Amino acid sequence: MARLREFYRQPEAVFWVYFFPILMVVALGIAFRNKPIEEIKVDAVRSPAAETLSEALASDPRIKLTLLDREECAKRLRTGKSDEYFLLDGESVEYFLDPTRPGSIVARNTVNDLLQRAAGRDDPVTVTDYELDEPGARYIDFLVPGLIGMGLMGGGMWGVGFAIVDMRIRKLLKRFLATPMKKSHFLMGVMASRLVFMIPEMILLIVFAHYAFGVEIYGNWLAIIFVVLLGATQFSGIGLLVASRAKTLESVSGLMNLVMLPMWTLSGVFFSYERFPETVWPIIRLLPLTPLIDALRAIMTEGATLASQWQELTIMTAWGVFSFALALYWFRWHD
Amino acid sequence: MEFAIRCENLVKTYAGKPPVEAVRGVDLAIRPAECFGVLGPNGAGKTTTIEILEGLLPATSGQVEVLGKHWGRHDQEIRQRIGVSLQETQLSDRLTVYETLQLFRSFYERGSTVERCLEQVSLTGKSRSWVKKLSGGQKQRLAVATAIVGDPDLLFLDEPTTGLDPASRRELWDIIRSFRQRDKTVMITTHYMEEAERLCDRVAIFDHGKVIALGTPNELIALLGAEHVIEFSTENHNGDSRSSGELDWMERLPTVDHVDEIEGQIRLTVAQPHIVLPELMQNLAQRNLRMASLTTRHASLEDVFVNLTGRQLSEN
Ligand SMILES: Nc1ncnc2c1ncn2[C@@H]1O[C@H](COP(=O)(O)OP(=O)(O)O)[C@@H](O)[C@H]1O
Numbered sequence: 001m002a003r004l005r006e007f008y009r010q011p012e013a014v015f016w017v018y019f020f021p022i023l024m025v026v027a028l029g030i031a032f033r034n035k036p037i038e039e040i041k042v043d044a045v046r047s048p049a050a051e052t053l054s055e056a057l058a059s060d061p062r063i064k065l066t067l068l069d070r071e072e073c074a075k076r077l078r079t080g081k082s083d084e085y086f087l088l089d090g091e092s093v094e095y096f097l098d099p100t101r102p103g104s105i106v107a108r109n110t111v112n113d114l115l116q117r118a119a120g121r122d123d124p125v126t127v128t129d130y131e132l133d134e135p136g137a138r139y140i141d142f143l144v145p146g147l148i149g150m151g152l153m154g155g156g157m158w159g160v161g162f163a164i165v166d167m168r169i170r171k172l173l174k175r176f177l178a179t180p181m182k183k184s185h186f187l188m189g190v191m192a193s194r195l196v197f198m199i200p201e202m203i204l205l206i207v208f209a210h211y212a213f214g215v216e217i218y219g220n221w222l223a224i225i226f227v228v229l230l231g232a233t234q235f236s237g238i239g240l241l242v243a244s245r246a247k248t249l250e251s252v253s254g255l256m257n258l259v260m261l262p263m264w265t266l267s268g269v270f271f272s273y274e275r276f277p278e279t280v281w282p283i284i285r286l287l288p289l290t291p292l293i294d295a296l297r298a299i300m301t302e303g304a305t306l307a308s309q310w311q312e313l314t315i316m317t318a319w320g321v322f323s324f325a326l327a328l329y330w331f332r333w334h335d
Numbered sequence: 336m337e338f339a340i341r342c343e344n345l346v347k348t349y350a351g352k353p354p355v356e357a358v359r360g361v362d363l364a365i366r367p368a369e370c371f372g373v374l375g376p377n378g379a380g381k382t383t384t385i386e387i388l389e390g391l392l393p394a395t396s397g398q399v400e401v402l403g404k405h406w407g408r409h410d411q412e413i414r415q416r417i418g419v420s421l422q423e424t425q426l427s428d429r430l431t432v433y434e435t436l437q438l439f440r441s442f443y444e445r446g447s448t449v450e451r452c453l454e455q456v457s458l459t460g461k462s463r464s465w466v467k468k469l470s471g472g473q474k475q476r477l478a479v480a481t482a483i484v485g486d487p488d489l490l491f492l493d494e495p496t497t498g499l500d501p502a503s504r505r506e507l508w509d510i511i512r513s514f515r516q517r518d519k520t521v522m523i524t525t526h527y528m529e530e531a532e533r534l535c536d537r538v539a540i541f542d543h544g545k546v547i548a549l550g551t552p553n554e555l556i557a558l559l560g561a562e563h564v565i566e567f568s569t570e571n572h573n574g575d576s577r578s579s580g581e582l583d584w585m586e587r588l589p590t591v592d593h594v595d596e597i598e599g600q601i602r603l604t605v606a607q608p609h610i611v612l613p614e615l616m617q618n619l620a621q622r623n624l625r626m627a628s629l630t631t632r633h634a635s636l637e638d639v640f641v642n643l644t645g646r647q648l649s650e651n
């Protein structure tokens with residue numbers, strides 16, 4: 001069985017397998033690094049009142065105020081060049097903002113506080129802000145388990161799927177069928193060889209995230225390796241199933257995308273699936289990628305034990321067993 | 336066990352629009368320790384037949400018995416005892432020659448060592464090379480090695496020498512011959528008549544999914560009734576000579592058994608060329624026909640095929 005490992009000597013694949021996930025961590029880690037808000041870009045519609053008050057706003061060094069006419073203000077907000085704009089008119093102020101942008105809300109609140117104080121408001125309670133950037137709670141900590149899950153899904157499915165279809169095109173599968181080889185051993189061998197590839201890949205990713213971004217592992221290392229192994233097995237099995245009848249590389253990649261796309265968007269790789277309506281959560285949780293990412297996140301960021309993740313582990317095992325059994329049954333050995 | 340392979344009324348129709356009747360009622364009985372050749376042009380149904388016998392394709396109808404056993408009932412037992420080389424298999428590029436054989440050896444309960452097998456196919460020096468670096472002939476020898484590494488009693492080879500240069504072809508013949516010395520049965524398909532003639536004890540000639548002749552190469556050639564062939568073409572020849580009756584006079588020449596015309600070449604199957612030739616020249620001169628080319632040779636299986644079908648076996 002282990003002899004089949006040798007099938008996977010693909011130096012050209014190493015780059016994609018090992019470096020692509022790391023590049024992804026670097027890019028996203030930098031894009032979403034937890035920085036204090038350095039600059040609040042505020043526009044005001046030009047008016048005498050606004051000009052008088054611009055001094056009050058200057059007391060907060062983060063605020064960058066620009067006075068423009070109204071149309072220009074609206075355009076800049078729309079294109080994201082400013083965080084908000086306001087219209088000051090004697091006793092009243094109107095704020096124009098985009099509620100879906102966190103920066104916009106921050107700008108509105110900051111500007112509003114300053115304007116109100118300048119107009120004579122007294123805050124009865126002293127306020128101090130502390131910003132959260134402890135390891136374990138930042139976006140990068142959320143992201144790394146998601147990327148591991150995504151890597152296992154892509155690696156398992158593409159790796160196994162392409163290897164199988166390649167062997168089918170070469171008529172190697174047919175050649176093997178003509179020998180007394182045990183079919184289940186062969187399929188397990190293909191899966192096993194994939195696992196051998198993916199475990200070091202994921203460990204490398206975690207180690208890298210640790211040194212580059214200080215991502216800490218709160219749970220047990222062995223528990224993480226176990227979950228990674230189970231996830232890799234599950235997706236190799238699904239890869240076998242997807243490739244079990246495909247005759248060309250095109251058809252297998254189409255099928256793969258069809259299977260993976262819902263999971264990329266739904267399973268919480270980049271953001272929590274709790275943003276979707278609550279009624280669909282149970283369905284999302286049954287997709288193979290969701291329990292993998294959930295279990296990894298719980299163990300890595302909350303220090304959860306393996307036992308507490310039994311539901312996730314059960315779903316993953318079921319997917320692995322089911323897809324392998326079905327693949328064995330479905331498998332097309334010759335053209 | 337009387338026969339190594341037996342099939343009766345074998346039929347294979349590929350589903351499709353229209354369905355393809357690839358094999359249309361084939362009976363074969365191959366004896367143990369025999370080298371049996373299946374000779375026929377492309378599309379004759381050779382691969383389909385051999386793959387049914389190898390248990391890789393289901394037959395549409397008919398009886399098949401391999402080493403006294405039946406597909407569907409004793410699959411593992413049969414597979415332990417047969418070796419197979421398919422018409423077109425590309426072995427894994429990313430394995431070395433040695434690893435490839437090791438992999439195939441691991442499938443069989445018994446068999447020779449990888450080293451011995453490498454020796455048999457003269458690839459010992461290439462044992463550490465990547466499969467993708469091998470030449471066509473070496474790859475084909477490796478494919479045969481994977482088929483014999485389990486020390487089978489019955490070896491199936493589907494066009495093992497197609498596309499190889501003559502030297503590589505001869506090397507492969509030597510390998511097959513030495514394999515046979517151990518009382519093993521071989522079934523080989525080919526579209527090279529020379530290969531069938533030199534290698535095989537008996538040959539079945541296939542055409543359009545049927546066996547059109549069966550026997551030892553000598554028996555088949557004897558079917559012609561005459562053992563020599565004269566081929567010639569004429570300069571001012573035009574059109575179909577047969578319909579214009581031009582060939583009739585040739586059939587009446589002494590010791591001529593058969594006249595064919597293929598692509599402008601006229602082919603006479605004759606018993607005694609030294610008697611025919613002078614008369615042929617004389618007759619051509621009388622008809623104002625000038626010879627453009629002329630060859631005479633011993634009849635081959637190719638001529639048997641032409642005789643039976645009126646077509647050439649190979650395209651060249
Ligand atoms: N999988 C298939 N589906 C449909 N037709 C096929 C298939 N394989 C072979 N054929 C057809 O069956 C006939 C016999 O093919 P084959 O057995 O490969 O002949 P040979 O090996 O003598 O060249 C050909 O007409 C071929 O086109």
Ligand SMILES: [Mg+2]
Nearest residue numbers: 381382422494
């Ligand atoms: Mg063929």
